[in-house]
Amino acid sequence: MTNQPNHTCLPRSRRRMRLLRRGLFLLLALLLALQGCIQPDSVDEPPDTGDDTGKTFLYQTMQYEYTTDVSAWLQYIVTGMDPQYLILANKTNPLNANDIPETVRLTCATNPYNQRDETLNSCAANALYAMLAEMAADGVTDIFVTSSYRSYDRQQSLFYGYIDEEMSKNPALTREQAEQLVLTYSARPGTSEHQTGLCVDFGTNAEYSEAGEVLTEYFEETAAFRWLIENCYRFGFILRYPEDKVGVTGYTYEPWHYRFVGREAATEIMLRGLCLEEFLNELN
Numbered sequence: 048m049t050n051q052p053n054h055t056c057l058p059r060s061r062r063r064m065r066l067l068r069r070g071l072f073l074l075l076a077l078l079l080a081l082q083g084c085i086q087p088d089s090v091d092e093p094p095d096t097g098d099d100t101g102k103t104f105l106y107q108t109m110q111y112e113y114t115t116d117v118s119a120w121l122q123y124i125v126t127g128m129d130p131q132y133l134i135l136a137n138k139t140n141p142l143n144a145n146d147i148p149e150t151v152r153l154t155c156a157t158n159p160y161n162q163r164d165e166t167l168n169s170c171a172a173n174a175l176y177a178m179l180a181e182m183a184a185d186g187v188t189d190i191f192v193t194s195s196y197r198s199y200d201r202q203q204s205l206f207y208g209y210i211d212e213e214m215s216k217n218p219a220l221t222r223e224q225a226e227q228l229v230l231t232y233s234a235r236p237g238t239s240e241h242q243t244g245l246c247v248d249f250g251t252n253a254e255y256s257e258a259g260e261v262l263t264e265y266f267e268e269t270a271a272f273r274w275l276i277e278n279c280y281r282f283g284f285i286l287r288y289p290e291d292k293v294g295v296t297g298y299t300y301e302p303w304h305y306r307f308v309g310r311e312a313a314t315e316i317m318l319r320g321l322c323l324e325e326f327l328n329e330l331n
């Protein structure tokens with residue numbers, strides 16, 4: 048037994064102070080070590096590639112310029128490739144009867160020759176308003192929406208109505224033959240993209256006075272079409288059924304039909320000459 052003091056014999060308060068100091072020192076050392084681990088990564092962080100697969104996209108290097116002040120609309124135009132705006136509805140990916148999107152009534156110009164309420168997904172509607180404002184600022188004012196959201200039920204009654212019409216026009220046709228004929232100009236229920244609430248068909252007065260109706264190839268001759276084909280991607284819209292993609296989309300060329308997908312996907316699709324099916328294949 049010696050009188051040599053040892054740590055365990057220190058008065059309790061001093062021992063507590065020493066333990067506290069040692070704890071603080073260890074904590075500080077740990078924090079410094081962690082900082083050393085994190086810092087080099089954050090300094091050399093690669094640019095955001097938009098997804099986890101390391102793919103790079105055209106939109107990441109794009110400078111978007113607008114004639115009008117679109118700052119209040121950007122939240123609708125720039126959707127960050129949100130899957131809800133990349134829904135695919137075509138002949139091989141039909142929607143169900145109970146796929147019913149939330150829509151709002153459009154407040155822009157609609158077909159004056161066939162007055163009815165047009166409704167659309169609210170984000171797509173706001174992006175559409177921004178696009179129409181920009182078009183007007185660029186001097187293109189002859190344009191209206193002639194078709195937008197269409198329910199499964201409405202498409203069903205249109206489709207079967209057309210079959211009945213074809214059969215009464217030509218009684219020699221079997222029901223199956225009439226159906227094949229109708230499929231060349233109308234979509235089977237569930238396969239119309241209009242059921243997504245994300246697309247619109249445009250018409251113009253010039254087209255109506257020239258062709259006597261809208262949704263004609265004459266739309267291609269209008270100033271509205273020339274503007275849309277150049278600019279729609281800047282507002283998140285794409286020409287959905289291009290002339291050179293009939294074999295991929297399964298639909299004939301429709302210069303009047305524009306689909307909202309958000310600015311990122313629209314940039315890839317329009318500037319790289321893809322269609323939605325090709326882009327989604329590339330993405331997945």
Ligand SMILES: [Zn+2]
Binds near residue numbers: 241
């Ligand atoms: Zn359409």
